[in-house]
Amino acid sequence: MTPDASPHITAGASPPAADIKAEKMLQPSQPQQPAPPPDTTASAPPSAASIVKQGPQVRLQALRAFYGSAEQVKGVDLEFPANKVTAIIGPSGCGKSTMVRCINRMHEEIPGARAEGKVLLDDIDLYDSSVDVIAVRRAIGMVFQKPNPFPTMSIYDNVASGLRLSGIGRGELRGKVESALRSAGLWEEVADRLSEPGMGLSGGQQQRLCIARSLAVDPEVLLMDEPCSALDPIATLKIEELIATLKQRVTIVIVTHNMQQAARVADRTAFMLSGEMVEVGPTQEIFTTPNDPRTEEYVTGKFG
């Protein structure tokens, strides 16, 4: 894990300088090469109970997002490598959430909002006119800031809701619910009270219930929009451990205000400012030897 960032420390265990440079040059302007970036961080050892699966790679190309005429995301090129956790950091209102909401096309649900540019899931452009948003959202799950279980549903029904709402997996519903709850690390805590209301759980459990709900439909990518900001440190720790396990089966994008959290969970970190992608790279690089002075100021707490 990365210690608290200090701009004067040069990275200890970093890959050759050329690699970093090559990677950092990929943004923000020119279109990216499809080649996956070098694996600069060691991935976590496989955990016993988890499913290992090849997730897709997500690439943003010249992505712009608007609310009415206001441009909130101003042409971002960014790559989310498969089966890695990428953290998006940046001050409030810099467009992190908007950008992430463009990935599963939730941005356009807001009246007056629209997006331009490309979001590529492996090689498929999710903004192609032939693409069905419903299918996009089934492939790309999302966990929101505040835990929001469906208030009319039991724990079981909450997890099953995604499957039922999309009319799939009727047959082995129970098995899928159990496996989703296990993946979310909640099974032991709720196994004997599946029929109780989901709202009866604690905040941290509710958030893991929401993660289970997302996992039940078997997404390939999981977007997390400040998933721990409403949780206490213990609950946060559990979610972070969960993220480390889940990346073996999904590609994870996490928006966070908490830089320690980014340092703990993310393989790569991207820093956004005023709708622009300032810098992206392996988490350790961003926190210890950032290229851009603005990144350095932000990660050392000079603003934001």
Added chain:
Amino acid sequence: MSAHGATPNRIERFAVSPRRRRSDKLARALVLTGTIIALIPLVLVIYYLLHEGLKAWSPHFFTTDPTGNTFFKNSDIGGIRSAMLGTIEMVALASLIAVPIGIGVAVWLVEYGKGHWFAQLVRFFVDVLTGVPSIVFGLFIYIVLIIGTGSTFAGYKGALALSLLMLPVITRSAEVVLLLVPNALRESALALGAERWKVIFRIVLPTAVSGLVTGVLLAIARAAGETAPLLFTSGATNKTSSNLGEFMNSLPVQIYNDVISPTQSVVNRAWGAALTLVVLILILNLVARLVSRRSRLA
């Protein structure tokens, strides 16, 4: 000021001033008096309803139609069966028409029409309709379906007048309740890959059901107690009918006709009918509460 000295008036610094104590007492007394004054008519209404209404109640009262034979002291005036069943039939039909349309309009306003000029227009007309006196709805149906078609009074025409009356009440209350459903629930359902209509039917409406039921009950209670829209649409009759195309009796019209009678037993029947109306609505209320228990929103 010596901050640490244990002066004798140390506690007095924080004591409630006598003036504030007095004004607090006065304000509390005023609020309580207001509440009691407001309760007096309510209690009196319930008392008189029970006191006078129960006199008329008997098995005979509920199982026979009014005879219309009210001029002689010892003649059998009959009961209120036709009025009771007529009210139930017409209100049921009116609800069948107004509930889906009213909730449908509210769903459109909240889920699809946000910020749309047409939604503003609809909202404006719904507000206007809420303020229209009930007799105007009766008049409208009278002109269109009775004068206009040259036909007679009929139960379904009364029901239509009632549904017009219910429509704005249901729409308005449903819109308010649907707006209360947190947007986060819609978003997370959409993010799970659910179509919008499924989000509405599986998430939004179930979450709001209790509030929707409250609005519908208010509308039903109002419709069931209306005389004016029925006077010249369904008319008044003595016999029980299950044919909505015929004249149909109803509790409010029965009360209206009975209460102006010079015969005491007929006036008593009006009280009995009024109590019946209140009890019917109460039963409906309880049943609906039981059914909608699962919802979490008020």
